[in-house]
Amino acid sequence: MNIVFSTKPSEKHQTYLTEKFSKPDFYFYEKMDMAQAALPDAEVLVTYGGDLTPELIRKSKKLKWIMLLSAGMDDMPLNEIEEAGILMTNVRGIHKTPMSEYAISMLLQVYRQAKAMMKNQENHVWNKKLHMQEISGSTMVVVGAGAIGQEVARLAKAFGMKTIGVSRSGRNVAYFDQNEKVENLKDVLPQADFIVSVLPSTNETRYLYTMEHFKLMPDHAVFLNMGRGDVVSTDVLLEAIRNQEIAHAVLDVFETEPLPADSPLWDEENITVTPHISGLSPLYMSRGLEIFSQNLEAYLSAKIEDMQNRINVSQGY
Amino acid sequence: MNIVFSTKPSEKHQTYLTEKFSKPDFYFYEKMDMAQAALPDAEVLVTYGGDLTPELIRKSKKLKWIMLLSAGMDDMPLNEIEEAGILMTNVRGIHKTPMSEYAISMLLQVYRQAKAMMKNQENHVWNKKLHMQEISGSTMVVVGAGAIGQEVARLAKAFGMKTIGVSRSGRNVAYFDQNEKVENLKDVLPQADFIVSVLPSTNETRYLYTMEHFKLMPDHAVFLNMGRGDVVSTDVLLEAIRNQEIAHAVLDVFETEPLPADSPLWDEENITVTPHISGLSPLYMSRGLEIFSQNLEAYLSAKIEDMQNRINVSQGY
Structure with missing residues (x-):
């Protein structure tokens, strides 16, 4: 054999x-x-x-x-x-440990102004005025409540967050305070400080997020996608960020990978691009x-x- | 009145x-x-x-x-x-929530190469080869096992870490797998992937960490100080980093604050400087x-x- x-x-x-x-x-x-x-x-x-x-x-x-x-x-x-x-x-x-660390790491990075902090270090600038936020006490909507989504929720609960899981079945999953079917996604988006998408690419998930979804999220929301890139079009993402429908997008996956060097996503101040590394360990x-x-x-x-x-x-x- | x-x-x-x-x-x-x-x-x-x-x-x-x-x-x-x-x-x-978020955030930032990732985004570079590490499963020594140290340990446990608390009394504190007296600090340092110092400034803690301590830490260790800056001299820190006794130092506190613009700490590749903001919220x-x-x-x-x-x-x- x-x-x-x-x-x-x-x-x-x-x-x-x-x-x-x-x-x-x-x-x-x-x-x-x-x-x-x-x-x-x-x-x-x-x-x-x-x-x-x-x-x-x-x-x-x-x-x-x-x-x-x-x-x-x-x-x-x-x-x-x-x-x-x-x-x-x-x-x-096997992706759940690195991917959940990625999610928490990136949300903390955005909330604690890691980029501005690093620039200040480069320039020898001591600036205590940067707005430091806490992820504790916030609400996270995890879209895709499988093994990875559940592990993200487990860590989010350790940080004192409210967790809402969204899945096809809407069945109860441990570490989620609330579980909803994907057809009710729009109902929970207005509560979300963080939206973490771990959806795979299937016929049902392709271009699932539309402009309407981003309009429903709070202006201060952070959208993080580490599932598959074709759940949302690049154009919708850019419009949502440029119109300040949300505050920040963290993207590890893209419609086209590697992300082409001329993609406008690279240069947006409020978009963080990583090269599909969330699952690496x-x-x-x-x-x-x-x-x-x-x-x-x-x-x-x-x-x-x-x-x-x-x-x-x-x-x- | x-x-x-x-x-x-x-x-x-x-x-x-x-x-x-x-x-x-x-x-x-x-x-x-x-x-x-x-x-x-x-x-x-x-x-x-x-x-x-x-x-x-x-x-x-x-x-x-x-x-x-x-x-x-x-x-x-x-x-x-x-x-x-x-x-x-x-x-x-009241500092325990922002400070514990700071600690986890900074350790993840070092382990997940946040700085190199941001440079790559600036330069439109798709590079999957950066070495991604997991904080899960590692060992953290928290020096100062009070309210803040305990909260850091609670989060560390959620990430599946082994936690060792070091305090004056060495008494048992929740969320620590092991508790040691400060006079036994040197015994536990060789096990530490992360050393998180939350010591205040007192006669007993001033310049507590010497070169010998850094030599005892593993070469890959990350030392994070968010207590007070005078627990270790700038010279010892610089020597420890330059001689690669440890891999990285994350410093939120300094012997002199604000950190003078001409301090050599700002420019070290393996030192992260933040302006005493770990407790802000x-x-x-x-x-x-x-x-x-x-x-x-x-x-x-x-x-x-x-x-x-x-x-x-x-x-x-």
């Missing part, structure tokens, strides 16, 4: 896997270019997923399981994967391979039902 | 006090210069404290109570206050006057024992 990686884990991680599992043969390749030739004999493929194409899936005649080392399902050849009856699992959950690969390794144990014992994070390929999540 | 303020609260706050308390006469002055003439008839003085001198205390013949709207007792004319038998209270406790005055107002009720009912935050003037805290 051949397990092909289209990304190369460190020596330490490779040794961990080969020592733990003696039966399968592991093939570690740096990129899909190099992994391609090994695919027709692969039973398992471990990949970040961005390198998957319909053609590759069709060529991989023996493929039974794709382990994704990411969580976003956009641009996956889902039709081909479904037709071939390939099992798919991902690393949902030095522990990313260790955590991802831990899930893979548990899933591989279940797979080898033919206990498919014990495998974590199985994707419903037809629904795309 | 005259109550003199040497700082002017907002109209809203003034009205709140004068409506709540009908008996005393309130005199609100913007500065001590203007308040001076009213001091000989004042029974109560409300001040931030930096404007107090031995001479002013001697002139204030009727003064029975000084309400400090700050918490630091450095440079107070304590001898004269003690001789005159003047009662002293402060606003200890838009809610500062509301919270301070809430304590004053509760204390005034107790004072007017001659229930001195019910007054909060009474200072032991001879000990200076």
Whole structure:
């Protein structure tokens, strides 16, 4: 049984896997270019997923399981994967620690004027007059109340915030004071000091936020998007910021990534741009391979039902 | 009975006090210069404290109570206050929310490369290669385990950190996994990813941290000082940073404040300077006057024992 990686884990991680599992043969390749030739004999493929194409899936005649080392399902050849009856699992959950730290970090950065502080240090200026705000006691609306949204809410509660979760089902989720269905999003926006969007890209979420949503948010609101960039158009974002419908936008994801060098988003005083790094962590690969390794144990014992994070390929999540 | 303020609260706050308390006469002055003439008839003085001198205390013949709207007792004319038998209270406790947010914010800022991120945005550079670290799972040593240190530890626990509190008594304090006496500080430093110093300035704390302490910290440690600046000399700090004994220092307090424009601290890549703003909050005055107002009720009912935050003037805290 051949397990092909289209990304190369460190020596330490490779040794961990080969020592733990003696039966399968592991093939570690740096990129899909190099992994391609090994695919027709692969039973398992471990990949970040961005390198998957319909053609590759069709060529991989023996493929039974794709382990994704990411969580976003956009641009996956889902039709081909479904037709071939390939099992798919991902690393949902491992992003929650870095992403929740990102959210809290960026909101604090905006509220505590980090940018102006740094300029003042550069210029040797001692200025105590910058307006320092507290995130404690504010209200956060988290749009997307899954594992990541819940972890953001858990930290927000530690900071004494009121938390409102918005999800498709509106079901009660721990660490949220209130839970609403996505069709009631507009009702809760006027209360939001912070709106944290962790929505994936699906047919239902694409361009979900319109100008009307930003008008409903308070003028002092901070909108943070670390889900997917196509939940709101760049034009709407720019208009909302330029018309001061909200005070600040923190963006880690964009309609087009990398964000083109000539995008007007870079230069807006009240927009903070980061290069889709909210989920990065030095522990990313260790955590991802831990899930893979548990899933591989279940797979080898033919206990498919014990495998974590199985994707419903037809629904795309 | 005259109550003199040497700082002017907002109209809203003034009205709140004068409506709540009908008996005393309130005199609100913007500065001590203007308040001076009213001091000989004042029974109560409300001040931030930096404007107090031995001479002013001697002139204030009727003064029975000084309400400090700050918490630091450095440079107070304590001898004269003690001789005159003047009662002293402060606003200890109201700094804990902004200061704990400051600490978490600054540690996240260092770990998540906020400065480099902002430079990249300025230059329209999409660079995913910056080393993102997590604060979760790290170990924090909080030196000074009072109300502020405890609040920092509470948030640190929410981020999954191990917390070690260091105090004079070494007594057990909530939210610390371990508590040590200050004489055992050196024993715990090698474990510290973060050292957060919230020590006040006293004879015991002055220049407490020596080069030996910084050598004991791990090379990757971040030292954050938001207590008082004279717990460590500027020279020791500079040497520790330049010799890479630690990775970064975040400084909100300094031996001399404002930090002189020609201080070498401003230009060090691995030192973050902020202008003693960790305790600032838009809610500062509301919270301070809430304590004053509760204390005034107790004072007017001659229930001195019910007054909060009474200072032991001879000990200076």
